[in-house]
Amino acid sequence: MSAVETIGLTKDYEVGFLKKPHRALDHLDLEVEQGEIFGLIGPNGAGKTTTLKLLMGLVFPTEGEARILGKPVDDRRMKAEIGYLPEQPYFYDYLTGRELLNYFGQLFGLSSAERRSRADELLAKVGITSAADVQLRKYSKGMTQRLGVAQALLNRPRVVFLDEPMSGLDPVGRREMTLLVRELQGSGVTVFFCSHILPDVEQLCDRVAILDKGKLVAVGRMSEILDVSIDTIEVVADNVEAELEVKLRPLCRSLERVGDRVRLSCAEQADFDDAAAELMQGGGRLLSVTPVKQTLEDLFVRKVGEKAQT
Numbered sequence: 001m002s003a004v005e006t007i008g009l010t011k012d013y014e015v016g017f018l019k020k021p022h023r024a025l026d027h028l029d030l031e032v033e034q035g036e037i038f039g040l041i042g043p044n045g046a047g048k049t050t051t052l053k054l055l056m057g058l059v060f061p062t063e064g065e066a067r068i069l070g071k072p073v074d075d076r077r078m079k080a081e082i083g084y085l086p087e088q089p090y091f092y093d094y095l096t097g098r099e100l101l102n103y104f105g106q107l108f109g110l111s112s113a114e115r116r117s118r119a120d121e122l123l124a125k126v127g128i129t130s131a132a133d134v135q136l137r138k139y140s141k142g143m144t145q146r147l148g149v150a151q152a153l154l155n156r157p158r159v160v161f162l163d164e165p166m167s168g169l170d171p172v173g174r175r176e177m178t179l180l181v182r183e184l185q186g187s188g189v190t191v192f193f194c195s196h197i198l199p200d201v202e203q204l205c206d207r208v209a210i211l212d213k214g215k216l217v218a219v220g221r222m223s224e225i226l227d228v229s230i231d232t233i234e235v236v237a238d239n240v241e242a243e244l245e246v247k248l249r250p251l252c253r254s255l256e257r258v259g260d261r262v263r264l265s266c267a268e269q270a271d272f273d274d275a276a277a278e279l280m281q282g283g284g285r286l287l288s289v290t291p292v293k294q295t296l297e298d299l300f301v302r303k304v305g306e307k308a309q310t
Ligand SMILES: Nc1ncnc2c1ncn2[C@@H]1O[C@H](COP(=O)(O)OP(=O)(O)O)[C@@H](O)[C@H]1O
Pocket: 013, 014, 015, 022, 023, 024, 042, 043, 044, 045, 046, 047, 048, 049, 050, 051
């Protein structure tokens, strides 16, 4: 049984006075295995939040269907087994962090002893123990985000949905969030999240899907969708006379002078071999050679850019 499955999931919003339909999600087919960390990425307006809202049953599909843990998205028993962090969590300003968790704990039917210990445990886990008794109106965006994550984990969910969990967090906070998500995976939880912070996604996800304008443009394991072969070889050299530069140029994708050094990049191993030979013969000196692999960001720009042109 998959953790999450969408089949032809489609959402049209009606916009404006004339209720003109706007397709926010267009026949999305996805399957997320249990225990995976799955990332949904895409530019603003791609349909990421819409996908999560459809999965949460907060909006209804125009076409298609979705299942979580094998159950339709309106199944109440299934809902007890999932957690959700909305894109912009809004909590009542005059509650403290601890009171909020206590309140949600009541909604989940936890006993008062359980609520107390679970709140302490989660506040510590997301790093806001010191703000446990501070009213939420005094929380920063990052603290609210952390509390939202604690809330999403309160019922020990089997599948957690996080909408932009890294937003509002500084680099340390993002690192902590990454560790937390890994820890969840370690305890068997499936994590489905969307984000536009690509380096975090690249580090964290087993698989990613790229959405653009409501359509799926790529999906797969990081190792499958990123070209693992080396993309370019970057070279820094000095003692490159004008004559040598002329010989190097045709072998390079780019070549620029930076002070008395030359920085060049080769698209192919063979070009690099030839450039290195020219350098040796022409009296140049090789200072560094760096193989550069394709990143998720490169792929993202290519996939989303390609479509923008068509
Ligand atoms: N309630 C709504 N009514 C009308 N259009 C909406 C609504 N929510 C989202 N949209 C539109 O649907 C598209 C996808 O939005 P969204 O799912 O929020 O994207 P993302 O989370 O990837 O930024 C956008 O064009 C957005 O303007």
